[in-house]
Amino acid sequence: RCQSTSTDEKTNKSRNVLDNASNLLTNFLSGGSIGSMPVAEGAVSDLFGKPLFFSLFDWFIEHGSVYKLAFGPKAFVVVSDPIVARYILRENAFSYDKGVLADILEPIMGKGLIPADLETWKQRRRVIAPGFHTLYLEAMVQMFANCSERTISKLENLLEAKNSQGEHEIELDLEAEFSNLALDIIGLGVFNYDFGSVTKESPVIKAVYGTLFEAEHRSTFYIPYWKFPLARWLVPRQRKFANDLKIINDCLDGLIKNAKDTRQETDVEKLQQRDYKNLKDASLLRFLVDMRGVDVDDRQLRDDLMTMLIAGHETTAAVLTWAVFLLAQHPDKMKKAQAEIDTVISEDGITLESLKKLEYVRLIISESLRLYPQPPLLIRRSLKSDILPGGCKGDKQGYQIPAGTDIFISIYNLHRSPYFWENPNEFEPERFLVQKDNNNIEGWAGFDPSRSPGALYPNEIVSDFAFLPFGGGPRRCVGDQFALMESTIALAMLLWKFDVDLWSLSPEQPSILRTDSSANSRTDLAEKIEFSSTSHVRVGSVDMVLDVIELRSLMFHKH
Numbered sequence: 001r002c003q004s005t006s007t008d009e010k011t012n013k014s015r016n017v018l019d020n021a022s023n024l025l026t027n028f029l030s031g032g033s034i035g036s037m038p039v040a041e042g043a044v045s046d047l048f049g050k051p052l053f054f055s056l057f058d059w060f061i062e063h064g065s066v067y068k069l070a071f072g073p074k075a076f077v078v079v080s081d082p083i084v085a086r087y088i089l090r091e092n093a094f095s096y097d098k099g100v101l102a103d104i105l106e107p108i109m110g111k112g113l114i115p116a117d118l119e120t121w122k123q124r125r126r127v128i129a130p131g132f133h134t135l136y137l138e139a140m141v142q143m144f145a146n147c148s149e150r151t152i153s154k155l156e157n158l159l160e161a162k163n164s165q166g167e168h169e170i171e172l173d174l175e176a177e178f179s180n181l182a183l184d185i186i187g188l189g190v191f192n193y194d195f196g197s198v199t200k201e202s203p204v205i206k207a208v209y210g211t212l213f214e215a216e217h218r219s220t221f222y223i224p225y226w227k228f229p230l231a232r233w234l235v236p237r238q239r240k241f242a243n244d245l246k247i248i249n250d251c252l253d254g255l256i257k258n259a260k261d262t263r264q265e266t267d268v269e270k271l272q273q274r275d276y277k278n279l280k281d282a283s284l285l286r287f288l289v290d291m292r293g294v295d296v297d298d299r300q301l302r303d304d305l306m307t308m309l310i311a312g313h314e315t316t317a318a319v320l321t322w323a324v325f326l327l328a329q330h331p332d333k334m335k336k337a338q339a340e341i342d343t344v345i346s347e348d349g350i351t352l353e354s355l356k357k358l359e360y361v362r363l364i365i366s367e368s369l370r371l372y373p374q375p376p377l378l379i380r381r382s383l384k385s386d387i388l389p390g391g392c393k394g395d396k397q398g399y400q401i402p403a404g405t406d407i408f409i410s411i412y413n414l415h416r417s418p419y420f421w422e423n424p425n426e427f428e429p430e431r432f433l434v435q436k437d438n439n440n441i442e443g444w445a446g447f448d449p450s451r452s453p454g455a456l457y458p459n460e461i462v463s464d465f466a467f468l469p470f471g472g473g474p475r476r477c478v479g480d481q482f483a484l485m486e487s488t489i490a491l492a493m494l495l496w497k498f499d500v501d502l503w504s505l506s507p508e509q510p511s512i513l514r515t516d517s518s519a520n521s522r523t524d525l526a527e528k529i530e531f532s533s534t535s536h537v538r539v540g541s542v543d544m545v546l547d548v549i550e551l552r553s554l555m556f557h558k559h
């Protein structure tokens with residue numbers, strides 16, 4: 001065994017030597033590199049005051065869709081071109097790993113799908129992806145609706161309580177409310193655990209938020225001090241982080257044990273027949289335990305659950321917050337959505353069929369993801385030297401990159417690129433219905449909804465990688481349909497009951513959700529507003545969403 005390891009090491013070393021040699025040779029033959037990549041010199045001041053990806057956009061317009069950003073000794077390549085993104089994510093996907101992202105997430109997610117090494121990923125993806133079967137999603141629709149109803153009742157109760165005190169205003173951090181909603185949904189859908197976070201606080205919920213907060217801190221701090229051996233004991237916030245992780249892990253371990261202890265052959269049969277409707281527990285955990293048998297590795301299961309808890313939570317909260325924020329500024333679009341919702345939703349509830357009819361609401365969700373993608377960047381590191389293909393606008397030549405190159409694929413830049421979108425900064429959900437051909441954009445197949453028949457939402461296939469809120473290629477988001485369906489249902493139910501309105505309390509916080517607790521539906525509300533227009537709920541801290549994705553420290557990491 002020892003010998004074979006050292007043989008492996010030798011093979012790896014000789015591979016590296018070969019890689020380097022081929023790099024040198026290619027550089028020599030091409031006179032330095034294949035096309036000399038434009039370089040944007042970053043000033044340290046660019047790292048402060050605004051999220052990094054805003055600067056990345058300015059440099060994209062200035063330097064083109066593939067450029068090198070150098071900050072002192074560290075450099076990385078920024079990609080804002082669909083052809084190049086498609087190449088890295090899909091065509092040559094296995095020549096890249098998650099680089100610094102994996103370094104940051106590994107302490108939290110272990111070998112979960114997002115940071116997993118290639119071998120683990122291949123094995124786990126094969127097991128997890130079938131869990132998100134269409135029939136599973138169908139079975140989740142009612143749960144999405146029930147959880148949304150809890151949030152709506154909470155807003156109504158809060159308003160009612162205020163009204164009874166003669167006050168007609170409440171201030172509410174809507175992003176936090178959507179976070180609670182998304183946490184409850186992910187808990188129930190993935191491991192049949194009701195966090196109940198919309199209505200109460202618990203140590204587990206606090207621990208989940210603590211962990212998210214630490215992940216954010218680590219992605220924005222310059223020196224990875226948490227890697228020092230004693231940091232875990234000496235630094236209070238690291239002690240807290242270790243404690244938070246323990247609380248969540250204990251909770252997940254308990255759920256896994258319970259799922260294994262309660263495994264029943266009759267459930268396995270139902271799962272095999274995809275008979276989710278007649279299962280008491282249709283969660284993904286049940287699927288993973290039942291379909292794989294009791295011998296599935298607990299540690300790996302826990303990493304998988306933790307990954308989905310983190311990956312499927314703030315992302316969904318963000319899209320809902322931004323959708324409300326955008327609708328508040330576009331009352332005409334809100335009215336159009338409400339007209340659609342009124343014809344689809346009834347007191348009987350919402351089904352998969354209703355979701356299919358909510359076309360405009362689905363487009364609103366997609367358009368919110370286009371304007372405010374979360375995450376705004378995908379991170380990769382090249383495992384070997386490679387040649388990036390020429391892009392479709394301006395950058396016709398390919399570029400040589402050495403092994404170990406850190407790459408940011410800017411989803412934000414792609415989604416707001418003036419080359420692929422008309423009025424890229426405008427909120428126009430209707431844009432996704434219009435086919436856009438590639439007359440003047442070489443190499444890009446254009447935007448064509450018919451390219452993905454049957455898909456309820458636009459995706460990277462219809463846009464040939466100009467729209468990729470869920471990434472693309474083999475490491476594409478595994479929970480995309482889950483997230484899209486829950487967001488559509490939550491938004492539709494909210495708009496059915498409430499108006500979202502621009503209240504202009506202050507220029508910083510312009511968007512307001514206005515309602516009246518005594519109205520039974522939005523239609524009643526429209527009349528009530530005439531008489532009592534002072535009840536409203538304030539949309540809080542949308543800027544927070546942008547802050548979460550700052551990635552300043554990454555540039556100073558060694559590879």
Ligand code: HEM
Pocket residue numbers: 113114125186190307308311312313315316319374375378379468469470471472474475476477478479480482483484
């Ligand atoms: C991966 C976005 C919701 C689970 C990804 C990736 C993106 C993304 C862009 C690709 C990352 C990369 O290539 O580096 C989103 C957005 C969501 C969302 C915008 C909500 C609006 C969810 C939900 C779940 C989930 C609800 C689980 C229930 C995952 C997992 C991966 C992933 C496990 C890793 C997939 C792999 O590497 O095989 N997500 N996601 N996501 N997402 Fe999501």
